[in-house]
Amino acid sequence: MEYVNPILIKMVLLGGQSTGKSCLLTRFREGKFEKEKRTTIGAAFVSKKIQALGKNVTLNIWDTAGSERYQSMTKMYYRGARAAILCYDVTDKSSFEKIRYWIGELQENEQFCRIYICGTKKDLIDNDPKVRAVSNDEAEVMAQDLQTCHFVTSSLTGENVDAVFQRIGEDYVKNMHSYPENQPKTNDDGDESFQLKPSSHDKASSSCSFASCFKR
Numbered sequence: 001m002e003y004v005n006p007i008l009i010k011m012v013l014l015g016g017q018s019t020g021k022s023c024l025l026t027r028f029r030e031g032k033f034e035k036e037k038r039t040t041i042g043a044a045f046v047s048k049k050i051q052a053l054g055k056n057v058t059l060n061i062w063d064t065a066g067s068e069r070y071q072s073m074t075k076m077y078y079r080g081a082r083a084a085i086l087c088y089d090v091t092d093k094s095s096f097e098k099i100r101y102w103i104g105e106l107q108e109n110e111q112f113c114r115i116y117i118c119g120t121k122k123d124l125i126d127n128d129p130k131v132r133a134v135s136n137d138e139a140e141v142m143a144q145d146l147q148t149c150h151f152v153t154s155s156l157t158g159e160n161v162d163a164v165f166q167r168i169g170e171d172y173v174k175n176m177h178s179y180p181e182n183q184p185k186t187n188d189d190g191d192e193s194f195q196l197k198p199s200s201h202d203k204a205s206s207s208c209s210f211a212s213c214f215k216r
C-alpha cells in the first residue's frame with residue numbers, strides 16, 4: 001500500500017547507564033564521537049530524516065537516561081514508540097541482563113513497538129577480545145527469541161551505526177499497514193477518507209515478516 005502522509009516513527013533508546021546510547025545517537029545524527037561522558041538527565045530528543053525503501057521517513061528519537069533514578073519516567077518516552085533500540089555494552093555482562101527488564105516492559109505495554117538489540121563499543125572487543133563479556137551467541141539467541149535483529153556497533157568508528165536506524169526505517173515502511181495510525185480512517189458514512197494503493201515493496205520479502213513483526 002502507498003501511504004500519502006509524512007512517515008513519522010517514534011522510537012526510543014533504552015539500556016543501562018553508560019551503555020553508549022547517547023554516543024550511538026550522536027554518531028548517527030552528527031557523524032561524530034564524543035569522548036567526554038555526558039550523562040543524560042531524564043531524556044533527550046533528536047529528530048532525523050532518512051530515506052527508507054524510497055520513502056522519506058522522519059525518525060523521532062527519545063534518548064533515555066540509563067540511571068535507575070529515572071527509570072519510572074522512562075515509560076513516558078517509550079509510550080507509543082514503534083521501535084526501541086535496547087543497548088547493552090559488549091564488555092559489561094550486567095548491561096546485557098538489564099535489557100531483559102526493558103523487553104518485559106515493552107512486551108507488557110507496547111504491542112506495536114518492535115525491539116532491536118544493540119551491542120555497543122565493538123571497537124573495544126576488536127582491540128582486545130578478552131574484554132568481551134557477552135558472547136555473540138547469547139545475544140543472537142535473545143534476538144531469535146524475540147524474532148528480531150541483533151546489531152553490534154561502534155560509535156567510535158561508526159561501524160554498523162547507520163545500519164540499525166536504516167533497518168528500523170525499512171521495517172516500519174514494509175509493515176506500515178499494520179500500525180493503527182496508518183489504518184484507513186472512515187467518515188460517518190463508513191467511506192475511507194483516503195486511498196491506499198498497492199506498491200511494489202508490499203511484495204518484498206523480509207526477515208521481519210508481518211506475522212513475526214509483533215510476535216515476541
Ligand SMILES: Nc1nc2c(ncn2[C@@H]2O[C@H](COP(=O)(O)OP(=O)(O)OP(=O)(O)O)[C@@H](O)[C@H]2O)c(=O)[nH]1
Binds near residue numbers: 037038
Ligand atoms: N570505545 C567506545 N566507547 C564508547 C562507545 N560508545 C560510548 N562509549 C563511551 O561510553 C561512555 C558512555 O557513553 P554514553 O553514550 O554517554 O552512554 P549512555 O548510555 O548515554 O549513558 P547514560 O546517559 O548515563 O544512560 C562514554 O564515556 C563514551 O565515550 C563506543 O562505541 N566505543
Ligand SMILES: [Mg+2]
Binds near residue numbers: 065
Ligand atoms: Mg546518555
